[in-house]
Amino acid sequence: MAKTVVQEFTKGLWAEIPPFRLVLGLCPILAVTKSVENGVGMGLATTFVLVFSNVLISLLRNVIPKRVRIACFIVVIATFVTLVELLMQAFTYPLFLKLGIFIPLIVVNCVVLGRAEAFAAKNGVVASFADGMGIGIGFTLSLTALALFREVLGNGTFTVPITGATFSVFGPSFQPFSFMVEAPGAFVCLGLMLCIMNLFGNK
Amino acid sequence: MRELIKLFVVVTLFSSFSGGLLAAVRNGTQERIEYQQLKFVKGPALLQVLEGCSNDPLVDRFKISDGKTDRNFFVGIFDGRPSTVALEAFGKGFGGDIGVVVAIDLEDDKIMGIGVTTHSETPGLGSRAKTDPVLSSQFEALSIDEQFKVKADGGPIDAISGATVSSRGVCEAVAASVDIYRRLKAEITEKIKAFEA
Numbered sequence: 001m002a003k004t005v006v007q008e009f010t011k012g013l014w015a016e017i018p019p020f021r022l023v024l025g026l027c028p029i030l031a032v033t034k035s036v037e038n039g040v041g042m043g044l045a046t047t048f049v050l051v052f053s054n055v056l057i058s059l060l061r062n063v064i065p066k067r068v069r070i071a072c073f074i075v076v077i078a079t080f081v082t083l084v085e086l087l088m089q090a091f092t093y094p095l096f097l098k099l100g101i102f103i104p105l106i107v108v109n110c111v112v113l114g115r116a117e118a119f120a121a122k123n124g125v126v127a128s129f130a131d132g133m134g135i136g137i138g139f140t141l142s143l144t145a146l147a148l149f150r151e152v153l154g155n156g157t158f159t160v161p162i163t164g165a166t167f168s169v170f171g172p173s174f175q176p177f178s179f180m181v182e183a184p185g186a187f188v189c190l191g192l193m194l195c196i197m198n199l200f201g202n203k
Numbered sequence: 204m205r206e207l208i209k210l211f212v213v214v215t216l217f218s219s220f221s222g223g224l225l226a227a228v229r230n231g232t233q234e235r236i237e238y239q240q241l242k243f244v245k246g247p248a249l250l251q252v253l254e255g256c257s258n259d260p261l262v263d264r265f266k267i268s269d270g271k272t273d274r275n276f277f278v279g280i281f282d283g284r285p286s287t288v289a290l291e292a293f294g295k296g297f298g299g300d301i302g303v304v305v306a307i308d309l310e311d312d313k314i315m316g317i318g319v320t321t322h323s324e325t326p327g328l329g330s331r332a333k334t335d336p337v338l339s340s341q342f343e344a345l346s347i348d349e350q351f352k353v354k355a356d357g358g359p360i361d362a363i364s365g366a367t368v369s370s371r372g373v374c375e376a377v378a379a380s381v382d383i384y385r386r387l388k389a390e391i392t393e394k395i396k397a398f399e400a
Binding site for chain 2: 063064065067068071072075076078079082083086087089090091093094097
């Protein structure tokens with residue numbers, strides 16, 4: 001463990017920001033980023049799962065036998081995902097309705113399993129917590145950025161997360177570029193953002 | 204062999220802990236989840252049909268088991284008396300089931316109002332059953348002994364033009380809730396007394 005805790009945290013924000021650098025977890029990125037509110041909600045739900053599963057797996061890393069580690073990781077992750085699902089139903093029901101199937105699908109999000117396998121299973125609790133936080137926040141930021149891009153261009157609106165208030169960005173005469181909020185628009189947006197990310201900081 | 208047993212024990216322990224934890228959380232949140240579902244799915248239509256009531260019909264509700272299903276009844280308190288009950292039933296529309304809440308006045312057995320909760324009708328045509336009051340307002344103040352049918356079927360209800368099937372579905376749902384109401388009226392009057400202030 002040459003890196004400090006701070007480095008473990010900050011690497012998730014830029015150097016290893018999940019969808020752009022690791023190119024993992026693209027399914028929710030493409031599917032839920034139709035509006036900023038959905039993007040932030042999905043990002044936070046994933047962060048929650050990531051942090052808790054990282055910490056728990058790191059705590060139990062010496063107990064889990066090597067040969068069944070993936071099964072154990074999945075049980076831990078699925079538990080936290082179901083927890084999030086229940087809590088979202090209880091406290092943020094409208095958001096839960098919008099995200100729908102993508103909440104249970106966090107179980108198979110490769111970012112979460114990837115961090116468990118590649119990091120938490122080999123590192124201490126504090127480092128794993130920092131890693132989970134960093135990657136989670138990085139994931140949330142990417143979803144938000146992509147969603148912002150798509151929602152503003154494709155719908156001409158901006159939805160404030162949590163409050164749900166919607167603003168019209170370009171005024172009523174704006175003709176929505178609706179390609180952006182459809183599925184192909186997600187691919188194009190993601191491709192452009194990957195391109196921009198690679199133009200900057202090609203380390 | 205020892206190794207194998209260890210694998211087995213670890214996975215079993217993991218799964219049981221996870222199962223236990225989730226069951227506990229589910230128990231803890233169940234009531235809230237049910238309330239949230241009612242609030243966001245049925246809430247808007249319910250508040251519309253029970254407009255002017257002094258209580259929160261989502262909180263003041265009771266269940267009566269009707270055969271195999273438990274039915275939810277929502278109480279509307281007007282002028283300090285729990286005089287109205289609202290219930291939901293379904294009818295077959297054009298694109299699937301149409302859910303309708305019907306508020307019925309217990310004292311004179313008249314319909315106070317109806318509102319569509321869930322539907323999958325054609326946007327712009329059948330969906331007007333929910334958004335346009337032209338259909339739902341026709342049910343107001345009708346007696347429950349009325350025939351709930353559209354004019355094409357010999358009843359008093361004017362169907363939405365272009366959406367006869369959807370209008371028929373709404374009528375069917377209203378007739379179904381009136382049926383339930385008739386069948387369970389004794390129990391409803393019994394249970395609703397608990398809400399008298």
